[in-house]
Structures are given as C-alpha cells and as structure tokens.
Amino acid sequence: MDCSQKNKMMPNGSMRVENLFHSFSEANGTVKVLNGVSLEAKPGEITSIAGPSGCGKSTLLYLMGLLDRPDSGKVFMGDLEVQNLEDDERTKARNHFIGFVFQFHFLIKELTAIENIRLPLLKQGKDEYSANQKANELLSELGLESKAQRPAYKLSGGEQQRVAIARALANSPKYLLADEPTGNLDSSNSEGVFELLDRMAKQTGLSVILVTHNEKLADLSHRKYWMEDGRIVI
Amino acid sequence: MLCFKLAWRFVIARKRPMFLSLAGIVFGVSFFVVTQAQTSGFEKFFIQTILGTNGALRISDRFQDTYGTVEQVDDDGDTRFLFHSREGSLYHEGVDQPSLIRDALDDYPELLGVSEIIEGSAVLDTGFRRKSIVLNGIRWEDHLQSSDLNNQIIQGTMNNFSSDQMGVILGSRISQRLGLKIGDRVSLVGGTGNLHLRVSAIFESGVSQIDKNRIYIHLITARSFLGSSSGGSVFQIAINEPEHAPGLAVQLQSSLNHRVVSWQERERVWLDVFKALRFSSAITVSCILLLSGLGMFNVFAILVIEKTRDIAILRSMGFSRMDISAIFLWQGTIVLVAGITIGSLFAASGTYLISMIPLRIRGIFSTDSFVVNWDLNHYLWASCIAFVFVAVATWIPARRAARIEPAKIIRETL
Numbered sequence: 039m040d041c042s043q044k045n046k047m048m049p050n051g052s053m054r055v056e057n058l059f060h061s062f063s064e065a066n067g068t069v070k071v072l073n074g075v076s077l078e079a080k081p082g083e084i085t086s087i088a089g090p091s092g093c094g095k096s097t098l099l100y101l102m103g104l105l106d107r108p109d110s111g112k113v114f115m116g117d118l119e120v121q122n123l124e125d126d127e128r129t130k131a132r133n134h135f136i137g138f139v140f141q142f143h144f145l146i147k148e149l150t151a152i153e154n155i156r157l158p159l160l161k162q163g164k165d166e167y168s169a170n171q172k173a174n175e176l177l178s179e180l181g182l183e184s185k186a187q188r189p190a191y192k193l194s195g196g197e198q199q200r201v202a203i204a205r206a207l208a209n210s211p212k213y214l215l216a217d218e219p220t221g222n223l224d225s226s227n228s229e230g231v232f233e234l235l236d237r238m239a240k241q242t243g244l245s246v247i248l249v250t251h252n253e254k255l256a257d258l259s260h261r262k263y264w265m266e267d268g269r270i271v272i
Numbered sequence: 273m274l275c276f277k278l279a280w281r282f283v284i285a286r287k288r289p290m291f292l293s294l295a296g297i298v299f300g301v302s303f304f305v306v307t308q309a310q311t312s313g314f315e316k317f318f319i320q321t322i323l324g325t326n327g328a329l330r331i332s333d334r335f336q337d338t339y340g341t342v343e344q345v346d347d348d349g350d351t352r353f354l355f356h357s358r359e360g361s362l363y364h365e366g367v368d369q370p371s372l373i374r375d376a377l378d379d380y381p382e383l384l385g386v387s388e389i390i391e392g393s394a395v396l397d398t399g400f401r402r403k404s405i406v407l408n409g410i411r412w413e414d415h416l417q418s419s420d421l422n423n424q425i426i427q428g429t430m431n432n433f434s435s436d437q438m439g440v441i442l443g444s445r446i447s448q449r450l451g452l453k454i455g456d457r458v459s460l461v462g463g464t465g466n467l468h469l470r471v472s473a474i475f476e477s478g479v480s481q482i483d484k485n486r487i488y489i490h491l492i493t494a495r496s497f498l499g500s501s502s503g504g505s506v507f508q509i510a511i512n513e514p515e516h517a518p519g520l521a522v523q524l525q526s527s528l529n530h531r532v533v534s535w536q537e538r539e540r541v542w543l544d545v546f547k548a549l550r551f552s553s554a555i556t557v558s559c560i561l562l563l564s565g566l567g568m569f570n571v572f573a574i575l576v577i578e579k580t581r582d583i584a585i586l587r588s589m590g591f592s593r594m595d596i597s598a599i600f601l602w603q604g605t606i607v608l609v610a611g612i613t614i615g616s617l618f619a620a621s622g623t624y625l626i627s628m629i630p631l632r633i634r635g636i637f638s639t640d641s642f643v644v645n646w647d648l649n650h651y652l653w654a655s656c657i658a659f660v661f662v663a664v665a666t667w668i669p670a671r672r673a674a675r676i677e678p679a680k681i682i683r684e685t686l
C-alpha cells in the first residue's frame with residue numbers, strides 16, 4: 039500500500055450510510071430487508087438504532103461493518119466511500135477502524151479472556167507486551183481483572199459480553215458497531231457498559247453505533263433512530 | 273505466527289478428533305514403511321545372494337542359454353533394452369581364449385573383480401556314496417574378488433583351500449548327502465580319470481540348486497582333470513554399480529564378441545516375482561492410506577463446520593481469507609508433522625521387531641529370520657504420501673472456510 043492509499047485509508051469523521059438497499063434471495067423470490075436506509079453516526083457520540091425484531095437492524099450493522107455488501111447505496115467512513123472496496127482492503131479496514139460486538143457475544147472459546155482481547159492487536163502486528171498492556175487496561179475498565187486468565191467458555195454470559203466489548207475496543211477503532219451489547223446484562227451492568235462506551239466516545243472520538251431494545255439506553259444516546267420494515271422512520 | 277498459535281490452540285483443544293487424524297497418519301506411515309522394509313528387504317537380500325554367488329555379469333557362449341542377446345536401444349534419449357535370441361548364429365561353447373578376454377576387460381574400470389571359471393560335470397565318490405556334481409575350477413584370489421564365497425563358507429576356511437592344490441569346497445547339501453567333513457578325502461570321477469581331493473571347506477549360498485550341486489576346485493586342477501572335455505572358460509564379473517549391469521553387458525558383448533549376460537537377465541523370473549510382490553503390497557498399503565486420508569478429511573471438514581462462528585469472528589476482527597486458510601493448514605501441518613514423527617518411530621521399532629521374528633528360508637537365499645531393509649527412502653516416501661493426503665484433506669476445507677462471507681455465518685449460526 040503506498041502513501042496516498044494509506045492516507046485514503048485514514049477515515050476521519052462520521053460514518054454515514056446513504057440510501058442502502060439490501061435483499062436476500064430465497065427459493066421463492068427475494069426478501070427485501072433494507073429499503074433505502076440513510077443515517078449518520080458522529081465521532082464522540084453514541085448513535086442508537088432501535089426497532090422491532092426483524093426490521094433489519096443487524097443486517098444494516100453488517101453492511102456498515104463491511105461484513106456484507108449492499109445491493110445499492112453507499113457507506114462512508116469520513117469522506118471515504120467503502121462499500122465497494124476490495125476484499126483485502128475491507129479486511130484491513132475492519133482490523134484498524136472497526137470494532138464489532140455481535141448480538142450473541144462471540145468469543146473464541148479455546149482462548150482465555152485476555153487472549154481474546156489481544157487477538158485484534160496481535161493481528162495488527164503489535165507485540166505481545168503492548169497487547170497485554172492494552173488488554174489489561176480494558177479488562178480493568180470493564181471490571182474483569184480477575185477473569186483475565188479464564189477460558190472464555192467458563193465465563194458467565196454477562197462476562198462474555200463484556201469481554202467481547204473489550205475485544206471490540208482493543209484496536210482503538212474509530213467506529214464501534216454493537217448489536218445489542220447489553221442484551222445479556224442486568225440493568226446496572228447495562229448502564230455500566232453504556233457509561234463506558236460514552237466515556238470512550240468522549241475520550242477518543244470513537245463513534246458508537248448501538249443497536250438496542252433498551253428504551254432507556256436509546257433515550258440516553260446522543261442520536262436515536264427508529265427502524266421499521268427496513269426503513270428509518272424517525 | 274499468530275495463525276500458527278491459534279492453530280495450535282485449536283488442535284490441542286480438540287484432542288479426540290485430532291488424535292484420530294493423528295492415529296490415521298501414524299498407522300499409514302508405519303504400515304507403509306514396515307511393508308516396504310520387508311518386501312524390499314527380501315528382494316535386496318536375494319540380489320545380494322545371487323550377486324555373491326554368480327556375479328553381476330557372466331561371459332559365456334553357451335548355446336543353450338534360455339535368453340538371447342541383450343541390445344540397448346536408444347531412441348529420443350530413452351534407453352531401453354531389447355532381448356532377442358540369436359539362435360542360428362554360430363557359437364563356440366565357452367570362452368576360446370581366456371587371456372585375450374582378460375586383457376580386454378582391463379579397460380573397464382567399473383569392474384571390481386573378474387574370475388575365470390572352468391565348469392564341467394563329474395561325480396563325487398566317497399567309497400560308500402556317489403553324487404553327480406557341477407565342478408567349478410577357480411583361481412581363488414580372483415574368485416573372491418568377484419563373489420561372496422568367503423562369507424558363504426560355513427565350515428573350514430579359505431586358507432585350507434588356497435594352501436592345498438587338491439582342496440575342494442563343497443556345497444553344504446553335498447556334504448550333508450555324502451556325510452563329508454573338513455579334512456575327509458573324496459574322489460572325483462569322470463573327465464580324464466580319478467582325482468583324489470581333500471575337503472577344505474563347506475559353503476552355503478542359500479540357493480539350493482547351487483548348494484546341492486556345486487563344488488569348487490583349483491582352476492589348474494580342473495583343467496587337467498577335464499582335459500579336452502572342458503567346455504572352455506566362463507567369466508564371472510563383479511561390478512561397482514550392479515544396477516548398471518545390463519548396459520555394461522551390451523557394451524562388453526559388442527566389444528568382446530562374446531555372449532555377456534547380466535544378473536537382471538539371468539534372474540529375471542525371480543526379480544519379476546519380487547516386483548509383483550512389491551506391487552501388490554503397495555496396493556494394499558495405498559488402500560489403507562486412502563482410508564486414513566478419508567478419515568482425516570472428515571475430521572477437518574467437521575472442524576471447519578464447528579469453527580464457522582470463530583471464522584466469522586476472526587474475519588470481523590480483520591483476519592483475511594488467507595489467514596483463515598493458514599489457520600486450518602497449520603492445523604493440518606501440526607497433525608502431519610506429529611504423525612510423521614510418531615509414525616516413523618513406530619515404523620522403525622516395528623521394522624526392528626519384525627527382523628527379530630524367526631523365519632527359516634532356504635532355496636533362493638538363506639536366512640533364519642525376517643529380512644528387512646533399512647532405507648531412509650521408505651520414510652521419505654511415506655512422508656510424501658502422508659503430506660499429499662493431509663494437504664488434500666485440509667486444503668479443501670480450509671478453502672471453504674476462507675470463502676465463507678462473515679455476515680452469512682453470523683446470521684446462520686444465530
């Protein structure tokens with residue numbers, strides 16, 4: 039990658055989607071899931087997306103996280119249009135700018151909590167020492183210091199959720215895409231996580247896109263979208 | 273390195289299926305090596321025996337020899353050998369002027385030893401029993417250069433023979449039949465009359481036809497005994513590279529104008545038997561390897577299915593398709609390397625144990641236990657075959673793993 043491309047790959051500013059369409063082809067025709075979604079998530083803010091089950095929130099998040107490609111429409115990271123990037127550039131973008139928290143906390147169960155968190159850092163080429171340091175920092179932010187060396191499958195649901203958040207934050211992403219990250223947490227823990235995300239956003243200019251069913255959290259966020267049938271209605 | 277570490281963690285977290293794959297490779301590798309060690313062991317031993325007994329090349333002009341002449345055919349750089357009978361062409365039995373041949377042979381540095389032999393038939397008579405035999409008149413110094421006779425002696429010594437003009441070396445079966453011991457006297461009947469010989473040594477080649485019929489006496493003694501009934505000399509030659517015998521035979525034949533037969537031609541029947549044996553064991557082993565390859569393929573295909581969620585997570589974190597492939601290929605490599613190492617150890621100890629199994633064989637060679645051949649090539653071959661199987665068994669699932677779109681998996685594994 040030469041210099042100009044490197045600069046090109048340093049997005050700054052909001053993540054925006056413009057008029058996104060997405061459908062799945064099935065045996066009996068295509069299912070339209072997204073019908074022209076547009077939204078913006080600004081740096082340093084928490085942007086929440088809420089809506090009934092099946093309205094297309096996860097689908098939208100995967101498109102924003104470059105895990106899938108839209109039928110049409112655009113995804114911007116800052117000024118950079120990313121939906122049509124080549125596969126390896128998308129891979130790099132995910133590694134450097136995006137943190138993903140899945141709806142069902144996906145940890146690698148063969149690894150310990152701290153090893154899970156270190157993975158994106160090691161993948162970036164960071165050495166073990168600084169990766170460990172960063173991972174420990176995040177663990178203590180999330181109140182999980184004592185669980186660092188525990189295999190992922192021996193953590194409780196809520197602990198796994200928090201480790202997954204720590205992992206998503208490990209590479210200091212510009213955009214954190216979180217699909218119901220507080221789904222498995224009690225309300226005090228949920229608020230704890232929300233506060234952490236809010237603090238990270240303010241401190242680092244991280245832009246958090248939060249899919250949630252939790253009305254209270256949605257209300258607390260800086261910007262709130264409501265989706266229905268593949269459209270943003272508010 | 274990161275991919276290797278992940279692969280390692282995945283392997284040790286899946287002890288049972290990995291153990292099964294490993295067992296398949298270990299079994300395949302050791303089975304392959306052990307069977308090869310046996311079949312090639314017997315073959316090699318057989319070749320050693322015949323080279324040690326009758327040499328790599330024989331120069332003779334026997335009209336009644338089964339096989340015809342050998343001719344090297346060279347087209348487009350391909351070397352082949354054509355066998356065809358030269359019946360009809362005029363032959364003198366035996367070598368006419370041995371000294372001329374001997375001089376001509378000096379020009380060939382690849383010859384290790386040249387032994388002139390006078391062959392003839394006669395009868396051994398102990399006074400109680402008689403037995404017809406084939407006598408071989410030799411110059412002992414020359415013959416030791418072109419044969420393994422020294423090592424074939426089981427009673428008496430070569431010294432006994434060399435110091436006694438009337439000494440005789442008997443085939444082991446002859447001495448048994450006639451009840452002769454070292455130092456016993458025996459008469460040779462036929463030819464120009466009677467000859468009184470003293471038993472200097474007894475040899476056993478393992479080839480029963482020879483142990484039953486052959487005796488060695490001194491060349492001069494044989495010549496005077498056979499007189500004009502001598503069929504002329506035969507030359508037995510040992511060479512550096514026995515593999516090159518057929519080519520050398522062709523060369524010698526045309527330059528000496530005598531009939532030259534290589535050991536490969538002479539022993540073709542037995543060599544073909546060994547080839548068939550090796551081939552059939554190769555088929556059996558291949559089937560076994562194929563089965564363990566399939567088992568391994570299965571394990572890895574299931575592994576990929578089990579791991580799809582992890583693949584999606586890794587991809588979402590910025591692992592590329594290549595990284596994902598690498599993780600699976602490393603898992604295969606870890607199992608492969610462990611399998612080859614353990615398999616080779618098993619193979620070596622198996623080969624050793626088999627070589628200890630008592631087994632008495634006489635007839636085409638002589639041994640009291642299984643003959644095995646320690647050959648590094650067998651291990652290399654086994655490793656190559658295991659590599660191919662593992663490569664296929666992991667490559668296909670790894671490619672499939674790399675191709676999966678992350679969003680699709682995440683949705684489908686909800």
Ligand SMILES: Nc1ncnc2c1ncn2[C@@H]1O[C@H](COP(=O)(O)OP(=O)(O)OP(=O)(O)O)[C@@H](O)[C@H]1O
Pocket residue numbers: 062063064069071090091092093094095096097098141683
């Ligand atoms: N592979 C697929 N093939 C066909 N339809 C699909 C596929 N994946 C998702 N869908 C459909 O797309 C719609 C949107 O799914 P999505 O997962 O985005 O919903 P969601 O808003 O995240 O719901 P939830 O709140 O329950 O997580 C659903 O109706 C779903 O059935």
Ligand SMILES: [Mg+2]
Pocket residue numbers: 095096097141217
């Ligand atoms: Mg969802």
